Amino acid sequence: MRIATHNVNSIRTRVDRVVSWLERTNTDVLAMQEIKCKPDQFPYKQFEDAGYQITMHGLNQWNGVAFASRIPAEDVEIGFSGMPAFGKEGKEAVEEARAIGATFNGVRLWSLYVPNGREIGDPHFHYKLDWLDRLAGNVAEWVEHEPDQPLALMGDFNIAPLDTDVWNIDDFAGLTHVTPEERQAFEAFEQIGLQDVVRERIPDGYTYWDYQQLRFPRNEGMRIDFILGSEPFASRVTSAVIDRDERKGEAPSDHVPVVVDID
């Protein structure tokens, strides 16, 4: 089974590229982030014509996650238990669509769009850390209660865990994505027993390049998209790819697909 994650940055803008990529790469399950549409706006037909069913969660124009799969999605879960809504002090919290889980051929997958954080100290930064903490609490329970379940968290974590995951760490002083708090939140998943099944096969390489300032031509990118698998998942992984070529050509997303094959 070939599974992948991709922050598509608007599925309506990218549908031709994404469906073409799915067919060309023979991918069975794609976890998407930043679909940027509500349920009635999703371009279902183009996926269905290619043999993929859609399982999505979208509430506004900013975020939203989905699966496209040639395998039926079972036990679909919208968000995770206790997933925080975003709320500034004195304002009502707003629910956000950033997580969807489903089981495919017995493999439990999550498509996750971790909050960006914006700036250190910003309410969105605290929201990001809280969101990750709540997620880790859930994952710890899942792994404990079903230790034999192949499980993977897939998505845009908006964290660069290593200094080498950005083009120049000195340029990131005082910025989000590289703070000790965010890196600790990322490492928490490893302490629970998940492993980065791509890093152990592909030590170097970015998954995201900003549209601005010629970041891609200069290869000034960031590694912020990950597939973290439980031991029963990780032991089934046979290969991994970061599809850097998908950042090229007409109207690409600013992120590229990250792919693994499992037995």
Add this chain to the structure above:
DNA sequence: ATGGTTGAGTGTCAA
């Protein structure tokens, strides 16, 4: 030059 790009949607906000 203190900007530079893209997307949602038509105001700017978000990344």
